Amino acid sequence: MARYKVSRQTVQNAVxxxxxxxxxxxxxxxxxxxxxxxxxxxxxxxxxxxxxxxAGRGASLTDAAQGGWTLDSKATIRVEPACERTxxxxxIETGAEVLIRDRVITADGHPVQLAVSRLPRTLTEGxxxxxxxxxxxxIYARLEEAGHQLxxxxxxxxxxLATADEVSALRLDPGSPVLAITRTAYDTSGTPxxxxxxxxxxxxxxxxxDLPAD
Amino acid sequence: MARYKVSRQTVQNAVxxxxxxxxxxxxxxxxxxxxxxxxxxxxxxxxxxxxxxxAGRGASLTDAAQGGWTLDSKATIRVEPACERTxxxxxIETGAEVLIRDRVITADGHPVQLAVSRLPRTLTEGxxxxxxxxxxxxIYARLEEAGHQLxxxxxxxxxxLATADEVSALRLDPGSPVLAITRTAYDTSGTPxxxxxxxxxxxxxxxxxDLPAD
DNA sequence: AAGTGGTCTAGACCACTTG
DNA sequence: AAGTGGTCTAGACCACTTG
Numbered sequence: 001m002a003r004y005k006v007s008r009q010t011v012q013n014a015v016x017x018x019x020x021x022x023x024x025x026x027x028x029x030x031x032x033x034x035x036x037x038x039x040x041x042x043x044x045x046x047x048x049x050x051x052x053x054x055a056g057r058g059a060s061l062t063d064a065a066q067g068g069w070t071l072d073s074k075a076t077i078r079v080e081p082a083c084e085r086t087x088x089x090x091x092i093e094t095g096a097e098v099l100i101r102d103r104v105i106t107a108d109g110h111p112v113q114l115a116v117s118r119l120p121r122t123l124t125e126g127x128x129x130x131x132x133x134x135x136x137x138x139i140y141a142r143l144e145e146a147g148h149q150l151x152x153x154x155x156x157x158x159x160x161l162a163t164a165d166e167v168s169a170l171r172l173d174p175g176s177p178v179l180a181i182t183r184t185a186y187d188t189s190g191t192p193x194x195x196x197x198x199x200x201x202x203x204x205x206x207x208x209x210d211l212p213a214d
Numbered sequence: 215m216a217r218y219k220v221s222r223q224t225v226q227n228a229v230x231x232x233x234x235x236x237x238x239x240x241x242x243x244x245x246x247x248x249x250x251x252x253x254x255x256x257x258x259x260x261x262x263x264x265x266x267x268x269a270g271r272g273a274s275l276t277d278a279a280q281g282g283w284t285l286d287s288k289a290t291i292r293v294e295p296a297c298e299r300t301x302x303x304x305x306i307e308t309g310a311e312v313l314i315r316d317r318v319i320t321a322d323g324h325p326v327q328l329a330v331s332r333l334p335r336t337l338t339e340g341x342x343x344x345x346x347x348x349x350x351x352x353i354y355a356r357l358e359e360a361g362h363q364l365x366x367x368x369x370x371x372x373x374x375l376a377t378a379d380e381v382s383a384l385r386l387d388p389g390s391p392v393l394a395i396t397r398t399a400y401d402t403s404g405t406p407x408x409x410x411x412x413x414x415x416x417x418x419x420x421x422x423x424d425l426p427a428d
Numbered sequence: 429a430a431g432t433g434g435t436c437t438a439g440a441c442c443a444c445t446t447g
Numbered sequence: 448a449a450g451t452g453g454t455c456t457a458g459a460c461c462a463c464t465t466g
Contacts, residue, residue: 222437223435224437227436242443243443243445244445244446
């Protein structure tokens, strides 16, 4: 204000621009700080390979191994009747039981990803998928053990601004961009087994996809 | 201001929040308007298949066919010496000639994507790749005709906020999220042939990737 | 206690559009 | 001309931190 002879509000607007560009963070009472360039986590597309599951690594842990991060997650498990969207996408009846695994994934202790996974209850009842820790290779390994051979995954990616809930869960600054990914897992008969809605801090992740030319 | 008995600035801040969430747009002198939910353009991963090129469709046109959009693009072609990053990624010498195709892609007349494509000049000299319109199947078809068989593509995706330049080029509201994709095309010997830096209006696109399970 | 950031009021002026 | 949005000044108060 003194240096440029402008009012408080003008400085606030200026510094708010820098905040929204992700360059600085303000802490009330403490000051404005240049933001540390957040290290990029890479989700190589190899993370969904069967060889990784066979080696006992779930999709998230494969990422961790790649980037040198210590990944961890807390899961809340619950059963709910399928809403219309879920029913359509899982091709089950509206109201049928759905197992929901609601996870917060942390990297070196910091929350970096939200993941809400939905499966028809008929596939999960009595399996380790209903436990917080589903064991080596994750839920995909358990599905295959139960005879549901996976064939392919589809990921749909969009970019948008974080909602208020995401801002608080991922400790983002308001107005931060996120990557929203919806992954569907299909078995060899083309039946969807799982839908996973993920939200990632946009600037902390780089997604890597490998695509064949023919 | 009258309804809630608050000051002008307070209303401005409130409405600015809605703007950043992508819900409304302000036009000076005209008013605030609820933003039309922008239709989603889908980039199916099939867009890089050889069958599409053989059918005469480039990657962008395949998108268009899928979503019912009329896609168009304006390209500026230029030759520059390779900067360090480009040289490393294309595995050529710093300063070697690079062909740059700088494109703005429009959907139904509205700019929706920026794409800057870089290829070693040695691959493009005397080919239609150096023309604004490279012909049916796009530059990938021309590369294969010249004997450079494509094997795979790698796409790296991040989410971030639009820069000031991107805001004006894509007619975005300030603070809008974008998807930044860097695609590298490799031939059968594993040599990179092209690097394409794309910037997409985050909320207008949904990227679709297909991943095999094994 | 003094110095930060965050947000607010009241009033002003300019650019743009015509509800 | 009157009504919009955008931005600014000057001053105020509260929450939080300790430069």
